[in-house]
Amino acid sequence: MDEDEEQRRRLKLEEALEIQSLRRIVSAYLNYPDASEEDVRRYERSYKKLPPAHKDLLSHYPLKFQRLRRCISMNSHFIFSMLQAFEPPFDMSQDIDASGDSHTEHAQEDHLFCQANNACSCEADPVRITCSDQHGCMEGSNDTCRSPGQVYANKEVDNKSHNQSNAGSHPLSSVPSKESEEYGGSAITDSNGNVSSSAQHCSDPSFQLYVPLVDVDKVRCIIRNIVRDWASEGKNERDQCYTPILEELNTLFPNRSKESPPACLVPGAGLGRLALEISRLGFISQGNEFSYYMMICSSFILNNSQTTDEWTIYPWIHSNCNSLSDNDQLRPVSIPDIHPASAGITEGFSMCGGDFVEVYSDSSQAGTWDAVVTCFFLDTAHNIVEYIEIISKILKDGGVWINMGPLLYHFADMYGQEDEMSIELSLEDVKKVALQYGFEFEKERTIETTYTTNPKSMMQNHYFAAFWTMRKKSATVQVPSE
């Protein structure tokens, strides 16, 4: 009875912290117009400091600023529509006095609640999909030695799904700021110039939190990820990354039947396109994703899209660097390139929110998957050995693991943070560890690819990604025990 009480209190605390975490993410999304407007003002201040002769040479700049504001307004319209469609898994209006101490956020960042024993609470409805960024992004605009860098002031908060009471589902209103009303007079308008219903003030002032810059960067990251997964302009990147995986699955499972389709898990599913494509191939396909930033957006695109090219966004406006022309920087991108609901998703498609280790360590997951596909995922681990161990455990004997990606360990070089565990193996060592966990190589090659890159930028980060297919040998093999 005491244990029950303890358990209840722990669950309550967890939920309170999750609400706090989700509020922070919603606030970051809501802050998008203000943060973007602040950028434009910074550009304006620089322009105003120019000597008159230089200003004359750049007389088209005030017009550029006006155009930028219109683009921001269109992006905001999309974001607010997405938030309005989002049904949070908690009653977001409830009081959150989670821990009572000031280290709450810190505690979340330290994965205080990783012990919670809640396996995958995924929905399996092929169209209604609940969703969850390991690969956050930076604007790609600056460094001081021409080599890519790191931003890890904060990391995303833990947001695993719960066996949750969806009580009090509370659609979010948007909070356009005072500034947003000044955007060239056309606050939040859609492509037809109609003022969106999202342009109403949110009644809940608690969303008007202080939003750290890293959170703002994550929103911009999502916008770039949308191009990768859901725009025609992202096709080249998808062809580089997803097509080899899809071809491999197609070859490895030649005689898959509708009656008992093979089951494929995609950890680090991001905005869901790869998992959707695997479903279209006739697999039971489950995407797993850790980030609510991603979850909110993928759910919107998967579940709420009415038609192709429904939305126009301006993903490249947030950097003035490495642009060939202002028109390139301000070019629109239409999304989605396909209508997910009529894209041939097959039965058993799901998106599952939560931390891969927590969700798939559950004993119910052992030996249940025919295939695991990891694309730009392995390096999101604190302990990559643990990831490999889990992948091995959840695969059936004879099951396949297809991997594609670099080794840009997410917790490497986290200066100034609490001491986060980060095991950073070379590719050679990753492969050795995989062999120890009962895998054998079937294929291996290197694929050159980009990730959320602006295809017209003068600077593009290239990955020489490891691509492999490994097969889990039968259970006779001795896997090191823990």
Add this chain to the structure above:
Amino acid sequence: MDEDEEQRRRLKLEEALEIQSLRRIVSAYLNYPDASEEDVRRYERSYKKLPPAHKDLLSHYPLKFQRLRRCISMNSHFIFSMLQAFEPPFDMSQDIDASGDSHTEHAQEDHLFCQANNACSCEADPVRITCSDQHGCMEGSNDTCRSPGQVYANKEVDNKSHNQSNAGSHPLSSVPSKESEEYGGSAITDSNGNVSSSAQHCSDPSFQLYVPLVDVDKVRCIIRNIVRDWASEGKNERDQCYTPILEELNTLFPNRSKESPPACLVPGAGLGRLALEISRLGFISQGNEFSYYMMICSSFILNNSQTTDEWTIYPWIHSNCNSLSDNDQLRPVSIPDIHPASAGITEGFSMCGGDFVEVYSDSSQAGTWDAVVTCFFLDTAHNIVEYIEIISKILKDGGVWINMGPLLYHFADMYGQEDEMSIELSLEDVKKVALQYGFEFEKERTIETTYTTNPKSMMQNHYFAAFWTMRKKSATVQVPSE
């Protein structure tokens, strides 16, 4: 007389601030062993947290840590030798109570002293060269969305050369820390295992300053820059960046004579290789560089190298990310690939320290150069229009401007900083501005290249750099007046 007094006081203040700035840079260099050791300790802490079964799989790790420490020790040996050879332009031991207020550093960062009217104080001795990173670097190990990012917490302090009293030139001693003596028992040894004379404690405790992480990153950046400019492993990058420039100069100045060689300026000269190669072609060649980090290193390589492959450094040890194998990460690089003193430098080779705008705005510079070569330099401007204007002014009529580089504006997106001016033009606009300043295009193309990239890394940042040759039309052309 009052004005004289005022002037004297200002110069004194400037010098005090320069000393402070140089002390900070020397401290960053001296901090290299400690900062690197701290990284290894972080790796060790993560390793110790592994469950026993995982630790068993990585039983070679303790040996890797030992190897890392030996590499750090070798790098430290190089750095300390460089610092010992460095002759600072000031008496570094003098008291510095520069401004008396706590905002000194801030003031430096704000270019308080940009008004100082000191033109180029360069030495022209072809072998004895005084030197001065716009393109700082990051370890390239991490971000959260696969696109390169920015680090601009601090920027380098202003370090223009002075009409300086080289009084009390004071060779610096090194400060190996207590930790350095623990490095596998082989503290600061050269490749023959001899303990270097640099392993003596510095008598000046003021160099044991707190060293911010951005400064540590700049030291690592320099190590990568050495590969770009002075190692065989950097040849591919030099062939991409420098060879097209050298070929163009060779073609444009076919009949250059020893008696009156054409004069070529290289702003943003970095570690000096490009300027040296231009000198070898028979040009009067002057490199201009803003950063003391770069100056100290280029001076050492240019003036103190005894032979090729004199030093062994380990440039790739500072990131565990995107490595194919530990051996790749720990591979040595020999420097320099050529012996500068016997490399065929021709008369009039110099390196000039200081801010490009300050040094070359001086009226004495007008119309003095036959060629200006900008390689990864234009985007270091606060105001790129000003750079273009100055390049136009200092060229003779009919002189040529060869440019190669992206537009990764260094002062873009400097969140959290004082409001730094940053004018970020698209390539199209840069070219329009150049036309306005009297240039006409002779050649234009795009060159794909890297910058200080580890050629064996799974992640490489690619630049689609603009390459052009423009000619300054004769003076009849109307250039917009200021």
